[in-house]
Amino acid sequence: MEFPIYRPRRMRRTKLLRRMIKETYLTPYDFVYPTFVVPGKGVKEEIKSMPGAYRFSVDKLVEEAKELQKLNVNYMILFGIPETKDPEGSGAYGKDGIIQRAVRAIKDATQLVMITDVCMCEYTSHGHCGILKGEEVDNDATLDSLALIALSQAEAGADIIAPSDMMDGRVDAIRSILDENNFSHIPILSYAAKYSSAFYGPFREAAESTPQFGDRKSYQMDPANGREALREVTLDLQEGADIVMVKPAMPYLDIIRMVKDEFDYPVAAYQVSGEYAMIKAGAKMGWVDEAKIMLESLTCIKRAGADIILTYFAKDIAKIL
Numbered sequence: 001m002e003f004p005i006y007r008p009r010r011m012r013r014t015k016l017l018r019r020m021i022k023e024t025y026l027t028p029y030d031f032v033y034p035t036f037v038v039p040g041k042g043v044k045e046e047i048k049s050m051p052g053a054y055r056f057s058v059d060k061l062v063e064e065a066k067e068l069q070k071l072n073v074n075y076m077i078l079f080g081i082p083e084t085k086d087p088e089g090s091g092a093y094g095k096d097g098i099i100q101r102a103v104r105a106i107k108d109a110t111q112l113v114m115i116t117d118v119c120m121c122e123y124t125s126h127g128h129c130g131i132l133k134g135e136e137v138d139n140d141a142t143l144d145s146l147a148l149i150a151l152s153q154a155e156a157g158a159d160i161i162a163p164s165d166m167m168d169g170r171v172d173a174i175r176s177i178l179d180e181n182n183f184s185h186i187p188i189l190s191y192a193a194k195y196s197s198a199f200y201g202p203f204r205e206a207a208e209s210t211p212q213f214g215d216r217k218s219y220q221m222d223p224a225n226g227r228e229a230l231r232e233v234t235l236d237l238q239e240g241a242d243i244v245m246v247k248p249a250m251p252y253l254d255i256i257r258m259v260k261d262e263f264d265y266p267v268a269a270y271q272v273s274g275e276y277a278m279i280k281a282g283a284k285m286g287w288v289d290e291a292k293i294m295l296e297s298l299t300c301i302k303r304a305g306a307d308i309i310l311t312y313f314a315k316d317i318a319k320i321l
């Protein structure tokens, strides 16, 4: 296969020829819309560093969910900001916790598939993703709380449980408690390879989940490590994960590809808040074309191997597909 016998440009000459050899297509079913729920009534406040993304009270969130359904965005992942926080993050598993109420309300009003994030950082006064022992997050003590959170979400009607805490053994703990309580049909989407990333900055503002001291490096992964992601994914699959996620997405396309090639399981990728914020900021300055960058970044995340993409652009992309 050599020039001039092979000329790749032949198949790029017209739009229809290009379309004929197009390898990657996006559909609305590829996307999960992440959003935030806060206490109160009638609240819809834009997140400063994430234009076009909002924090909703439950009543407003139900309206948003109905709109998503109209746009054929069928999947939502929800993060809750509770009224009060404590060191144990107990607000995360109350029957009438913010997430539990939101899930019930949305399931009553729509057919959306509701994914709930299992983590404690939005609920703990110290902002870490687990129970502290001194200044360290105690892995095994945290597992019991995570299991309780997952169970309370399933009881509220969550369709998929998505642990994002990065404790060792959490998928097993969650799978066990779900199975023991007649929720063996509820899938687990695990944030299997979640990196300790500066790209989460805007999310932490939105979710009020910035750690009060230190950082998350003792539980989230080092961005320098690729092979370690395979070990993380292996563990989560052994423990019963149904979908494995890589996060963030765009700076980690190599990890998405490695996970896709190595395992025969659905792969999700999370285009996180910082990725979204950078595109929005660049567009606001007039330096990049927002719609084109959105389409290209999502296409490339799918091309890299993601079957499912969590993105704050879910509504915008669905409108143009």
Ligand code: PBG
Pocket: 117, 119, 121, 129, 164, 165, 199, 200, 201, 202, 203, 204, 209, 216, 271, 272, 273, 274
């Ligand atoms: C909770 C959680 C985080 C994100 C999703 N779940 C933040 C973090 O780990 O600090 C980030 C999502 C985003 O940046 O869009 N642990």
